[in-house]
Amino acid sequence: MNYLIKDILSKQQLEKAFAFFKMIFIGMPVVDNPEYSFEKWEERMKNHGDLMLYASLDSEVIGIVFGRINNNHSITIGPVAVHENYSRIGIAKEMILLLEERAKHYGIHSISLGAVESAERFYSKLGYKGSLLIQSQIHSIEQLLSLNNKYKVEFTNIYDGKVSQVCLELTEPDRDLQKEYEAVFPGCYTQMMYCKNIGITS
Incomplete structure (x- = not known):
């Protein structure tokens, strides 16, 4: 083609x-x-x-x-x-x-992107490492952290002064955890993010 x-x-x-x-x-x-x-x-x-x-x-x-x-x-x-x-x-x-x-x-130094479920395997094959981004405008970072007792926290952030963000390091998507977050914290949004470190040309 x-x-x-x-x-x-x-x-x-x-x-x-x-x-x-x-x-x-x-x-x-x-x-x-x-x-x-x-x-x-x-x-x-x-x-x-x-x-x-x-x-x-x-x-x-x-x-x-x-x-x-x-x-x-x-x-x-x-x-x-x-x-x-x-x-x-x-x-x-x-x-x-x-x-x-x-x-x-x-x-x-690095490239990041959000991925829909159907594209997650595609990005993994290209060498991108997955993590789970959890966001909410109505829940605090402390509330969002309270549900996680399994994964390493990559970072927390307040985006644009109003959106609480928690990012967890996952080797594979955890659909059960995503569903649990969205059930326990109505209005919470979860998405797999992918990141890749790249070399630098001098």
Whole structure:
């Protein structure tokens, strides 16, 4: 299949890729997340459009992998999406590996991303290490920690001054624990996160 992987370097390219993102994730909270707004990605494109990739076939967007640089020499990847008609042929893998190589030239130490359940094995195969992120706007960090007596705590944080976050180190997803958190703490949200340390090009 003669698809091409391209950097997003123009507003026109971003508009096409962003329309694909909205189509794939329609109805999901991520579409309304301010960090995923068109304006935010346009701003990032001006500084590091080579970390925003899309796959194109016959001038149509069939996949995207967007990366954004954080303040601590890390990159967060997301959104990641490939059209269902072209899934499982290596497009996402090729884009992520390319983004990893590009990231090294920015002095990046690590890459992190959130994963839906169906993609967890895919990221593990690419060398990403899993952890469980637990978040709540109505429960304290102490409350969220009280339910865990099994896993090492990677970090705790108050995001944006209002969201309690607890991250637990897991070698494998623990669905029972996720269900328990969401049952004991209504309004709590859990998601597997994946992180990979990468080398730095001098």
